[in-house]
Amino acid sequence: MRVIKRIKWPGWVVLVLFFILISGAIHHFTSMKTEAYVEVNESLHQAGAKEKTEPDGNEEIIQEEAENEERTADRVKANGLDSKKEEPVVQEEIPDVPIAFDPSGKYIALTFDDGPHPNVTPQVLQTLREQNVKATFFMLGSQVEKYPDMAKQVADNGHEIGNHTYSHLNARKRTMVEVAEEIRTTSEMIELATGVKPMLFRPPYGNYTSEVLEYAEQNGYSTVLWSVDSQDWKSKNAGAINNMVTQHAATGSIVLMHDIHAATAEALPQLIEKLQMEGYQFITISELLLMEKTIHNGPYFGKGI
Numbered sequence: 001m002r003v004i005k006r007i008k009w010p011g012w013v014v015l016v017l018f019f020i021l022i023s024g025a026i027h028h029f030t031s032m033k034t035e036a037y038v039e040v041n042e043s044l045h046q047a048g049a050k051e052k053t054e055p056d057g058n059e060e061i062i063q064e065e066a067e068n069e070e071r072t073a074d075r076v077k078a079n080g081l082d083s084k085k086e087e088p089v090v091q092e093e094i095p096d097v098p099i100a101f102d103p104s105g106k107y108i109a110l111t112f113d114d115g116p117h118p119n120v121t122p123q124v125l126q127t128l129r130e131q132n133v134k135a136t137f138f139m140l141g142s143q144v145e146k147y148p149d150m151a152k153q154v155a156d157n158g159h160e161i162g163n164h165t166y167s168h169l170n171a172r173k174r175t176m177v178e179v180a181e182e183i184r185t186t187s188e189m190i191e192l193a194t195g196v197k198p199m200l201f202r203p204p205y206g207n208y209t210s211e212v213l214e215y216a217e218q219n220g221y222s223t224v225l226w227s228v229d230s231q232d233w234k235s236k237n238a239g240a241i242n243n244m245v246t247q248h249a250a251t252g253s254i255v256l257m258h259d260i261h262a263a264t265a266e267a268l269p270q271l272i273e274k275l276q277m278e279g280y281q282f283i284t285i286s287e288l289l290l291m292e293k294t295i296h297n298g299p300y301f302g303k304g305i
């Protein structure tokens with residue numbers, strides 16, 4: 001609350017919204033079938049809204065679309081998603097477990113959206129490398145198209161890459177055809193640049209529709225939001241970013257950051273150190289999903305403010 005006052009955001013209410021949908025189950029052409037479904041009810045008022053400012057030419061789109069994001073949480077709730085809650089069907093073989101999860105361990109997943117960025121992403125990568133931390137990057141197709149080598153560096157450093165659409169579109173303001181096309185082309189670009197097909201999808205602003213979720217599921221993506229918003233897009237201040245994350249972090253948290261802001265890169269070394277001192281281990285989103293399935297200690301959806 002102190003932070004919020006400091007950044008003068010009256011009326012700020014943070015609920016945490018997080019929704020994960022795993023499918024991929026029925027792939028005719030792959031041997032691995034996966035289906036899991038995790039969902040959260042806590043929502044993020046506003047956070048999903050103005051998720052950020054975009055690098056380069058995307059600012060206008062972002063700002064234009066950021067206007068009516070506050071209703072995101074309500075829309076999500078109205079989406080009838082709760083009705084699916086009972087169907088976490090696990091009908092597959094769990095792939096190789098990357099790490100042995102400690103049921104009482106503290107795990108957290110750092111995520112970086114809207115990159116890759118030619119200046120910030122390398123700094124983020126360097127910090128992650130130095131501190132031996134793996135994270136997840138939700139990339140824009142437009143950025144991957146401009147900086148394919150940077151996307152490859154992210155993958156080569158062992159981080160996970162997810163799809164964040166091509167132009168940072170607002171799925172609630174576009175047709176399903178447009179959304180599907182952006183997801184498809186972005187995955188193609190990521191795969192072309194990195195050699196890895198993304199299996200995670202994060203809708204910009206946290207905005208989606210049931211059709212978008214269905215499309216993602218049918219195409220093998222897990223749709224992933226977040227539970228802790230660093231608000232780096234708003235504060236652009238390393239100290240504020242660190243406070244926001246450390247105050248709200250909990251086991252299983254998914255932390256939203258953006259590798260397009262210098263302050264985010266600046267905040268990262270100290271943030272990681274602090275979380276490590278608190279006993280956190282850093283894992284990727286896929287690992288977090290796997291953890292939920294293996295030790296039933298799934299993503300934590302936030303403790304609110």
Ligand SMILES: [Zn+2]
Pocket residue numbers: 051052113114164168204205
């Ligand atoms: Zn974004």
